[in-house]
Amino acid sequence: MFDDFMVRAALAGIGVAIAAAPLGCFVVWRRMAYFGDATAHAAILGVALSLAFSMPIFIGTMAVALLMALTVSVISGRGYAMDTLLGVLAHSALAFGLVAVSFLSGVRIDLMAYLFGDILAVSRGDLSVIWGGAALVVMLTGWRWSALLTSTLNEDLAHASGIDPKREQLVLTFALAITVAVAIKVVGVLLIAAMLIIPAAAARPMSRTPEGMAVAAGIIGMLSAVVGLRAAYVFDTPAGPSIVCVAAIAFLTSSVIGSLISAR
Amino acid sequence: MSLVQVEGLSVRYGARTVLSRVSLSVQPGEIVTIVGPNGSGKTSLLRTIIGAMKPFQGHVTRGSGVTIGYVPQKLHIDKTLPITVARFLKLPSGRTATDIDQALTQAGVPDLSKAQLSQLSGGQFQRVLLARALIGKPDLLLLDEATQGLDQRGSASFYQQIDQVRQNTGCAVLMISHELHVVMSASDRVICLNGHVCCEGTPAVVASAPEYRALFGTGTGGALALYRHEHDHGHDHDKHTHNHTEAVE
Numbered sequence: 001m002f003d004d005f006m007v008r009a010a011l012a013g014i015g016v017a018i019a020a021a022p023l024g025c026f027v028v029w030r031r032m033a034y035f036g037d038a039t040a041h042a043a044i045l046g047v048a049l050s051l052a053f054s055m056p057i058f059i060g061t062m063a064v065a066l067l068m069a070l071t072v073s074v075i076s077g078r079g080y081a082m083d084t085l086l087g088v089l090a091h092s093a094l095a096f097g098l099v100a101v102s103f104l105s106g107v108r109i110d111l112m113a114y115l116f117g118d119i120l121a122v123s124r125g126d127l128s129v130i131w132g133g134a135a136l137v138v139m140l141t142g143w144r145w146s147a148l149l150t151s152t153l154n155e156d157l158a159h160a161s162g163i164d165p166k167r168e169q170l171v172l173t174f175a176l177a178i179t180v181a182v183a184i185k186v187v188g189v190l191l192i193a194a195m196l197i198i199p200a201a202a203a204r205p206m207s208r209t210p211e212g213m214a215v216a217a218g219i220i221g222m223l224s225a226v227v228g229l230r231a232a233y234v235f236d237t238p239a240g241p242s243i244v245c246v247a248a249i250a251f252l253t254s255s256v257i258g259s260l261i262s263a264r
Numbered sequence: 265m266s267l268v269q270v271e272g273l274s275v276r277y278g279a280r281t282v283l284s285r286v287s288l289s290v291q292p293g294e295i296v297t298i299v300g301p302n303g304s305g306k307t308s309l310l311r312t313i314i315g316a317m318k319p320f321q322g323h324v325t326r327g328s329g330v331t332i333g334y335v336p337q338k339l340h341i342d343k344t345l346p347i348t349v350a351r352f353l354k355l356p357s358g359r360t361a362t363d364i365d366q367a368l369t370q371a372g373v374p375d376l377s378k379a380q381l382s383q384l385s386g387g388q389f390q391r392v393l394l395a396r397a398l399i400g401k402p403d404l405l406l407l408d409e410a411t412q413g414l415d416q417r418g419s420a421s422f423y424q425q426i427d428q429v430r431q432n433t434g435c436a437v438l439m440i441s442h443e444l445h446v447v448m449s450a451s452d453r454v455i456c457l458n459g460h461v462c463c464e465g466t467p468a469v470v471a472s473a474p475e476y477r478a479l480f481g482t483g484t485g486g487a488l489a490l491y492r493h494e495h496d497h498g499h500d501h502d503k504h505t506h507n508h509t510e511a512v513e
Contacts, residue, residue: 029345146356153341153352157396159316160334161356207346208380 012122013225019134021218022141024200038090040192042068044097062181069173117188117240133182187240202251205258272322300457333397337408350377371395407439
């Protein structure tokens with residue numbers, strides 16, 4: 001069954017959707033969308049470094065994504081204008097990454113594969129990395145769920161309950177770095193943030209509890225992956241962007257239905 | 265034994281010293297109110313007591329086994345986060361449905377458990393926060409301007425609820441309030457803070473202290489007169505609060 005590239009692609013997409021669902025909810029609730037973007041964009045620098053030092057791509061991208069996420073965490077809350085700062089960091093990380101890749105003489109790499117993903121070329125090895133990473137992210141967010149949720153609601157309430165919001169922020173940062181490293185093969189650095197945010201945002205109108213929203217985001221993400229792949233096959237379109245397009249249509253549908261229901 | 269003892273506490277926010285050498289303690293069952301102008305370090309004091317800020321000097325000691333319930337100043341719930349009142353009260357863990365119902369009843373909003381947090385009115389929301397603080401059966405309740413954004417009637421009934429909670433559970437209350445008429449009538453002790461403790465004592469003592477008058481002027485003499493008047497006459501609680509709101513309006 002794993003011999004079929006479409007099956008491997010679908011499994012890879014589903015794996016990423018599962019990791020992205022709980023994490024994406026936190027990204028939306030904590031208004032970290034740009035933070036996710038900056039982390040993802042930094043991953044291209046990780047790709048360049050991995051290739052330069054002949055390391056597995058997963059390790060390099062995760063290390064650089066983690067470094068970027070930590071940098072942003074440290075800087076945040078120090079009175080800088082966050083959106084400007086993140087805009088600077090996200091795009092300069094991307095630019096430096098692209099420049100770094102061009103220095104790699106002798107190595108012919110398909111830059112497009114890292115920018116937009118190459119889900120149809122997912123190998124058995126990639127698949128185990130993706131599912132391993134997804135399992136880690138789900139376990140991490142599941143284990144810290146209540147503490148994460150409490151510190152997302154209010155940091156002082158978290159302190160009053162004996163929870164250290166800074167530690168929970170680190171947990172999220174770490175999970176984000178894993179997700180970026182895992183998702184790069186599937187949707188590419190430019191669209192990773194989309195996989196985090198769009199399914200979660202699409203799940204919002206139909207959810208009454210945080211847990212419900214995470215599950216709904218997972219289902220929407222998985223459906224987007226499968227339907228997007230099928231559409232890419234039928235219409236001969238790029239697979240990663242097709243998946244994001246389906247998720248975006250799901251968001252639109254859910255928003256319209258949601259506003260119709262609340263207007264009634 | 266004091267529930268909480270603050271000794272020689274200094275707190276810095278970056279390079280700025282927001283509190284210097286503050287000492288105070290809260291005894292079981294008493295209502296202590298902190299008053300002070302904006303930026304006088306009131307919120308920093310409460311946040312240091314719950315452990316959200318670190319002392320620069322001095323220390324905060326909790327009596328052994330003392331539990332604290334905290335009602336923050338303002339809580340913004342992002343509309344993207346769907347959560348019911350019951351789920352909110354269950355966080356972080358270990359609360360049963362009975363605990364939740366009991367706390368909501370104590371806070372005066374028994375029917376809200378299935379409501380979405382983002383759809384509550386200001387008054388309802390404050391009571392849900394109160395319920396959250398009460399759910400751990402606290403020995404000490406910390407309130408940080410809990411009635412901010414409520415109208416006169418709303419805040420009067422909120423303080424009435426606090427009073428009732430104290431009578432039912434015997435917990436002590438340490439609160440920050442801007443509403444001097446409430447402070448003067450409801451507190452056992454008032455601490456006037458302006459980076460340091462300016463003066464403290466019973467409402468009557470504080471209101472006549474020159475340090476307090478320098479900060480708040482003499483305009484609050486009326487509130488004090490009302491306080492005396494109220495304590496000379498009857499103890500009907502509804503009438504009590506009602507009179508206050510009228511007098512202030």
